[in-house]
Amino acid sequence: MTKLEFNNELVQKYSNLTRNINEEFINIHPIQRGGILTAEAFKALIAFGDGYSLCDNCLKGRIDQIENPPVVGFLKDMAKFLNVDNVMPEASARESKRIVMGVLAKKFPKRSTVVIDSLAHYTTYLAIEANDLKLSEVPNSGDPEYNIDPNDYEKIIKEVLDADGELPLLVLLTHVDYKYGNYNDPRPIAKICQKYNIPFLLNAAYSAGTLPVDCKEFQVDFITCSGHKSMAASGPIGILGFKENYYDDIMNLSKIQGNISSKSFPSKICNVMGCPPVYGAPLITLMASFPSVVKRTEKELADEEAKKANYVIEKIKNVKGVRINGKLPKVHSLTNITTEGFAEVAKTHPRKGFFVRDEFKEKGIIGMLPGISKDMKYSTYGLTWGQIEHFTKSFIEIAEKYNLN
């Protein structure tokens, strides 16, 4: 292939990358609903599209110290919103978890086990693995509720203490889990952690930005949040909130020095390789959406979103083969259902399991996994009541078409 041919091929492949999902469809993709940009974020995205666009007026070489645009003030407002002593922007919630575990592993070198709920996101497991730590899971009640009993945390802590001869390094709770969208109250677990004096991290990737969150009330030491998952931000960006007593650990300033140049970087944060990697679009869209995010997490609006999720469930639960998985009534909009009726149909359908997605797409609804007919995970977060009605009606119509009513 000549250079010219290669160049022409690249132009054909990459010069027209389009996406019209949210223009043409009702999008119920479970990880996308909370991250859909607000109008203000869209405007900011266009203004700050260039990679280093937030750094025009960076004077200190740290994005968290930029005054214009008002990053410093924003981080204070975000801390106030989460009701936590400090926040730092991070690459993601997963990266925040990795950092917290790394920090604690240095602080408590004898402790080596992280206690997690058994519905924790896979990135929680990977944060443990990346730090060469061990895990101990808190069980759940299994089908149909998959409930976590807070008292089991104490049981597992004791088991770890027995096995390791040391306390767990960290206790972690997934506030709303990725699979069933179950909501867990952090407070009883916080009490247990305080009794044993173990740091407590709340992974709020699905909740902070969609549900009320109050770190002081929850009594958590760390909170990890996701801008692109639940705060209407263009990703990737996470927020790590932490108590004052961990300030020096999280904001660990660089101490390394050049042996010839004598260069040193005492204002740079080692945990984030100097400056949190959220230079342009991620941080500015998080900031631009922030007023809407604060508003939408107020109890009345959050309750309204739960009402939508429960409405859909109420309407579709009697469709043949449908089972609702997870705790009811829903607090968070992420919903997991088994659709055995659809799976039956798929066995003889010419499009096999793909027929489910096809049928919904035909009705202007998108976001389910292609090829999957036996279960469905979706989120109704932020849909209008009209869209909720349409989704519900479509579900029932599709079921009726295949005699599943």
Added chain:
Amino acid sequence: MTKLEFNNELVQKYSNLTRNINEEFINIHPIQRGGILTAEAFKALIAFGDGYSLCDNCLKGRIDQIENPPVVGFLKDMAKFLNVDNVMPEASARESKRIVMGVLAKKFPKRSTVVIDSLAHYTTYLAIEANDLKLSEVPNSGDPEYNIDPNDYEKIIKEVLDADGELPLLVLLTHVDYKYGNYNDPRPIAKICQKYNIPFLLNAAYSAGTLPVDCKEFQVDFITCSGHKSMAASGPIGILGFKENYYDDIMNLSKIQGNISSKSFPSKICNVMGCPPVYGAPLITLMASFPSVVKRTEKELADEEAKKANYVIEKIKNVKGVRINGKLPKVHSLTNITTEGFAEVAKTHPRKGFFVRDEFKEKGIIGMLPGISKDMKYSTYGLTWGQIEHFTKSFIEIAEKYNLN
């Protein structure tokens, strides 16, 4: 403050975050020129603004394995472009360096020193610090050229061998440095690394995407690139290129397992917490700009950019108090000059050092650090010849205004 007052305050602060730098000014900000979006990237940015927008058709839970949009094909094309066996998208070049050093530290636990050029970016130092490694700098020739002598690499390698009783863990060269924009030929250093059998990393954050890069010709084991710095991408995104023999180390699949749930994640990459955090805008804009980036790094166009940088230098070098720092002629557009004439003026100017930025801004040019008059770092990369003329003319006019001609 009531809740309503807080909400209103947030709307006022964050709902109108605007930026018109590139619309209203010629932007010579040294870290921004290579990251300015192409028209194609802008279109993609708007289409894929939402956080998880690239994941519509993710079937395997790994962004690097998505076929639509064509991420898989893009990564192959990127590898072809860099002429390296494999590439992975990463959060940033700095994160790529951290990962490579971590991987090598596990592979060669007895080796503990990274040999770096003394003009390495601060994030190179922080990657070393984050991995609890030591460093040994290769000196530079100092004022005015700050040249790195490749032969010094061998000297330092021998010193490390003497001091540690082990070879260095890694040798790193900054292809084009952040401070003087000096271009370094990797080949003689690659030869030394091969002689001693030490892995060699080229940090190409400033070069890959603006200058021709060929990893096979350079004989490097690893290359780290920056999408937002030099590949016209909305950040943050880096590209890590690596040789086949490091595949299993870089793509280290998760082995952790839930002790109760038995959950495991054998397709997730531990080094990137599962899936590289570049879910939407960062990767899609990198892809959309890629055809232009490939084109602009061809020798003729790269030479034209060098010509622009050298043209400006030729015109301004005789201004009173101006000294050009770094090697000449320029290969890369990043230019560092001492402006002692401006510093003299600043002593008695009512705006002190800020007058320099004021004067240039008045002439429609922006991007220099506020308050700094004694030196100046700028990049002419991608400016049109008309803009180059205007910048040169403006520089001389400002000098003349203050009798520095």
